[in-house]
Amino acid sequence: MQTMKNILTIAGSDSSGGAGIQADLKTFAAHGVFGMSVITAVTAQNTQGVFAVQDITADVIAKQIEAIFDDIPVAAVKIGMVSRMETIQIIAAKLRQYQAVNIVLDPVMVSTSGYHLLNPAAQAILAGELLPLAAVVTPNIPEAEVLTGLTINNLTDMEEAARRIYAMGPGNVLVKGGHLAVDPENSIDVLFDGVNFHYLSAQRIAAKKTHGTGCTLSAAIAANLGKGLNVPAAVTQAKEYVTVAIENALTIGKGARPTHHFYTLYKQAGMI
Numbered sequence: 001m002q003t004m005k006n007i008l009t010i011a012g013s014d015s016s017g018g019a020g021i022q023a024d025l026k027t028f029a030a031h032g033v034f035g036m037s038v039i040t041a042v043t044a045q046n047t048q049g050v051f052a053v054q055d056i057t058a059d060v061i062a063k064q065i066e067a068i069f070d071d072i073p074v075a076a077v078k079i080g081m082v083s084r085m086e087t088i089q090i091i092a093a094k095l096r097q098y099q100a101v102n103i104v105l106d107p108v109m110v111s112t113s114g115y116h117l118l119n120p121a122a123q124a125i126l127a128g129e130l131l132p133l134a135a136v137v138t139p140n141i142p143e144a145e146v147l148t149g150l151t152i153n154n155l156t157d158m159e160e161a162a163r164r165i166y167a168m169g170p171g172n173v174l175v176k177g178g179h180l181a182v183d184p185e186n187s188i189d190v191l192f193d194g195v196n197f198h199y200l201s202a203q204r205i206a207a208k209k210t211h212g213t214g215c216t217l218s219a220a221i222a223a224n225l226g227k228g229l230n231v232p233a234a235v236t237q238a239k240e241y242v243t244v245a246i247e248n249a250l251t252i253g254k255g256a257r258p259t260h261h262f263y264t265l266y267k268q269a270g271m272i
């Protein structure tokens with residue numbers, strides 16, 4: 001009997017395990033869903049930076065998507081690093097072909113360390129091809145600025161950006177406030193469903209730089225949607241999950257700290 005939902009991440013590999021595919025699969029495991037992956041690019045990366053990227057060919061990306069959808073029911077899809085135009089076009093075509101549902105798009109553009117994970121020339125293609133397929137899109141402040149051309153300095157700007165991105169076709173827009181100290185006490189995200197704004201606030205954690213926060217949040221939203229939660233509940237619970245994961249971020253290297261995906265589970269099991 002099927003007891004778990006199957007959730008797919010389409011993203012890049014982070015060799016140091018803090019972001020990308022690795023963060024997504026850990027997040028899925030922590031949510032009790034069965035994680036699957038389509039790898040779009042392999043990065044040589046650690047807590048200090050990204051040192052090389054090998055893009056996977058569009059043909060092999062297509063084959064990975066076909067291998068999954070021809071065989072396995074997919075309850076939700078998270079899309080992360082999509083690297084370049086050919087990658088975006090094949091993913092969009094295949095997701096349309098299979099009528100994929102509960103798509104969460106994290107429009108990854110630049111790594112925490114400043115490396116371009118999306119070819120700037122492909123930004124418009126991402127907006128045109130993938131935004132309309134998404135149930136939820138989760139730009140951070142710099143990504144929302146690129147998508148809209150706005151400069152975002154406060155909550156009103158975040159709301160305006162959310163409205164403009166909503167007009168590009170996604171079901172819901174979550175503008176993440178991690179990069180904006182609107183309120184130095186809190187990290188506030190703005191969710192817009194086309195009619196209403198919801199504000200998700202968590203105490204701002206003043207710690208050393210973290211990485212993989214956006215990947216963890218979007219993967220948690222996909223897991224929650226796949227489990228049948230509606231968008232506000234899926235986003236609210238994902239925000240609670242990422243906040244605990246940031247609070248307990250791990251010091252594994254010399255640079256940015258990856259989120260702790262299993263803190264609550266390990267605590268409950270008496271492992272920490």
Ligand SMILES: Nc1ncnc2c1ncn2[C@@H]1O[C@H](COP(=O)(O)OP(=O)(O)OP(=O)(O)O)[C@@H](O)[C@H]1O
Pocket residue numbers: 019110111112139140141176177178179187188189202203204205206207210211212213214215216217239242243246
């Ligand atoms: N210092 C912090 N304290 C609390 N929450 C934070 C902090 N920084 C980020 N967040 C939260 O983490 C989530 C991810 O937001 P963020 O803006 O960091 O995404 P991102 O830039 O895409 O992440 P990354 O590129 O590091 O993976 C949001 O819910 C945001 O509010």
Ligand SMILES: Cc1ncc(CO)c(N)n1
Pocket residue numbers: 011012013014019020021043045080081108110111112117211212213214215
């Ligand atoms: C592979 C990959 N995806 C996404 C990000 C953004 O955090 C990253 N650093 N690496």
